[in-house]
């Protein structure tokens with residue numbers, strides 16, 4: 129079955145082009161196919177986008193800036209967030225929406241660092257989704273006191289594909305890309321790399337132990353997204369984190 133997909137220019141279509149869309153209106157399995165499938169997915173994205181607009185206006189009503197933080201599983205989103213909260217605690221009032229398929233493990237790691245935290249498990253009534261969408265984030269917002277916040281950071285579900293396709297009402301998208309994932313990932317998974325404003329190139333402390341060259345990782349990100357700001361850093365040692373903190377302070381002040 130083809131994969132419905134949106135493009136940067138706002139056009140949308142299914143990649144399922146091996147049959148006649150007009151003639152295909154479902155089959156005996158009961159699953160929608162062809163044009164029927166496209167219209168179901170169009171309405172999912174339309175619902176997502178209208179709720180994303182609601183989320184964005186709720187943020188703006190309260191003067192809150194919102195950021196969507198994405199990556200593969202284990203790239204270091206939570207570790208980056210833990211040091212970020214420790215650094216900014218007292219200066220910027222931060223709310224975290226912690227998205228995971230299951231468990232409150234990441235929410236527990238971020239607790240006690242001065243942030244409001246709203247946990248969102250996609251296995252609880254959301255079908256175990258591999259990404260957060262705007263309606264889920266809308267529900268999670270009910271657990272945050274936006275009037276008391278300057279910045280909301282959404283830690284998305286660890287996945288290098290799906291989260292990039294769903295606007296959740298954020299003002300910027302940031303991804304963590306760790307050098308343990310391999311230098312080819314921007315070329316193989318361009319959709320997320322193309323969708324983001326900032327790439328935190330994490331785990332550079334491991335460069336001597338890997339057959340890795342940080343400059344090649346940066347070059348590959350810029351090959352698919354020439355405008356991306358790439359910040360090489362290590363959430364483990366703190367190297368390079370100062371540039372990220374500076375970017376985030378400026379973003380939160382906008």
Ligand SMILES: Nc1nc2c(ncn2[C@@H]2O[C@H](COP(=O)(O)OP(=O)(O)OP(=O)(O)O)[C@@H](O)[C@H]2O)c(=O)[nH]1
Pocket residue numbers: 199200201202203204205206207208234285286287304330331332333334361362363364365
């Ligand atoms: N060496 C090294 N390890 C790191 C660094 N950042 C994170 N880690 C480790 O990488 C592992 C995964 O980090 P997490 O912060 O849980 O990654 P995540 O992206 O939040 O993972 P999910 O939420 O499961 O998608 C942990 O064992 C971290 O300690 C780093 O800069 N250097």
Ligand SMILES: [Mg+2]
Pocket residue numbers: 205206207234283
């Ligand atoms: Mg995490």
